[in-house]
Structure formats: C-alpha cells, structure tokens
Amino acid sequence: MTDHPTRLADFMARARLTDPELGRRADTSKQQIFKLRKGERKMSREWAERLAPHLGVTWPELMEGDWRLAPAPQSGLPPALHPSISIPEYDLAEADGKSPVEKLTVLAHWTLPHEMVRAHAGEGAELGFVRVSDDAMTPDYLPTDRVLIDFAHKVPSPAGVYLLWDGAGIALRQLEPLVGSMPATVRVSATSKRYSPYERPAAALAIIGKVVGKWSWT
Incomplete structure (x- = not known):
C-alpha cells in the first residue's frame, strides 16, 4: 500500500x-x-x-x-540529449521557508519534453512543481493550478512571480525591484485586490524560487 x-x-x-x-x-x-x-x-x-x-x-x-x-534516469546521455525529464511535485504543507526543497515530501513526478523545459529554464535550474494554495494571484494563478518553480532563482530580479515565505506561510507574489532604492527594496503585490501591496528590503525577503511556468485546467 x-x-x-x-x-x-x-x-x-x-x-x-x-x-x-x-x-x-x-x-x-x-x-x-x-x-x-x-x-x-x-x-x-x-x-x-x-x-x-x-x-x-x-x-x-x-x-x-x-x-x-516517471522514467528511470537515462544514464549515458548528456542532459541536453535526454528526450524527456522527470520533475518532482512537492508538498508545501510542511514548508517553512528555511528547509531546503530536498527535504519536502514528493507527491508525484511529471514527465515533460526536455527541449520544452529548456526553452523556459536554463540548464542550471532546479525545477519542481507545487500546487497553488491560495487566491492571491487570481485570475492568473488559480488554486487548482500547478506552478513550475526554479528553486535556484532566489534573487528578486527580474520582476516576476515568485514563491516566498511571507512569515505566515508559503505564497505566490509579484515581486518588482524598485530602481534606485537604497537599500535595495522590492514591491510585493498580488493580482487580487483583496491583498494590499507592500514594500520590503530585498535582503529581508525569504524567496524560495521563481515561477517559470504553470499547468492549468480549463
């Protein structure tokens, strides 16, 4: 079982x-x-x-x-020649923004064409799927969506949607560096009007990774 x-x-x-x-x-x-x-x-x-x-x-x-x-590792081939890759989907229920992603429970594995993934993420990316758990980024990201995260991208630049620890839980938010700010400051916002934007020093943000794609059901 x-x-x-x-x-x-x-x-x-x-x-x-x-x-x-x-x-x-x-x-x-x-x-x-x-x-x-x-x-x-x-x-x-x-x-x-x-x-x-x-x-x-x-x-x-x-x-x-x-x-x-999920396919077994394809030994003998360089990564660029693999026809497909297996990407884990992680459970964020026990995430605290501090533990490495490798410590999270793996719920499933997604098999995707390597060339498709490489077109949107560099070879150094550490990829994983997570399930959207709140409505802060609706309608762009729904609670039923899975988002593909590059866990190696922990710097809030360029502007985009990131997965971060906000002090109370894991959240998807739009991060926008404020040009010329000293110290470096980031505007944190949501697409839903129920959530008010705020600003934080970049060094104070607990960024888990950057969103590089999503899987949605229509």
Whole structure:
C-alpha cells in the first residue's frame, strides 16, 4: 500500500465522483477504483481508456500524472540529449521557508519534453512543481493550478512571480525591484485586490524560487 496520490484521485475530486459511482459508470467494483485511486494498482492503459470518458479527460491525461510512470534516469546521455525529464511535485504543507526543497515530501513526478523545459529554464535550474494554495494571484494563478518553480532563482530580479515565505506561510507574489532604492527594496503585490501591496528590503525577503511556468485546467 502507498500514500502517494494519483492523477485518478485528482480527476475524481474535480468530477465529484466517489469510488462506488465511478465503479458503477465504468462497470467495475468500488474496490478496484479504490486500489487505482490509492496507487495500490498500476494505472494501465486499459484502465485509463476505461475510466477516462467518465472523468471528462483523455486516457493519456489520466496516465500522465501517475507517479510510477516517471522514467528511470537515462544514464549515458548528456542532459541536453535526454528526450524527456522527470520533475518532482512537492508538498508545501510542511514548508517553512528555511528547509531546503530536498527535504519536502514528493507527491508525484511529471514527465515533460526536455527541449520544452529548456526553452523556459536554463540548464542550471532546479525545477519542481507545487500546487497553488491560495487566491492571491487570481485570475492568473488559480488554486487548482500547478506552478513550475526554479528553486535556484532566489534573487528578486527580474520582476516576476515568485514563491516566498511571507512569515505566515508559503505564497505566490509579484515581486518588482524598485530602481534606485537604497537599500535595495522590492514591491510585493498580488493580482487580487483583496491583498494590499507592500514594500520590503530585498535582503529581508525569504524567496524560495521563481515561477517559470504553470499547468492549468480549463
């Protein structure tokens, strides 16, 4: 048994389907759905093709997020020639802005084409997905989105969206360096009008990483 979440669990939650209901629609037992949802049974293509129509997705989408489908390291090839890379998705529930990202729990692995990722992040990037947990950056970033973070980028320049520790929790915020400020000062803001902007010395910001991409559901 494993506690790793699966893509099936995410899609079932979004569709508000229980194990018995999805089992009824797919002509299988609730026990089988439970095992697939909890990761006790591998999400094969046969199962994905069987369940996907009832979740409003395609079968590759259902398989893509299964944590066991991440490829093994491709030894013997330089990184630039790897056809795909596996990027971890981290759980931010226990993040405190101080512990290194390697200490966080890995929830899943995402497999993406290497060339696509390299076009938006340098070779020295330390990449990982996290789930957006609040509404401060809506409508640009929704609570259901996953964002791709470069954990090696901890300097608030250039202006952009960053993941930071704000003293109370982990938050996505727009950071904009104020030109000519001494000491160097950064304007911290959100796209939602419910959150007021403020300014902080750059040295006082606990930046975890910079957003380089996102995965959204339409």
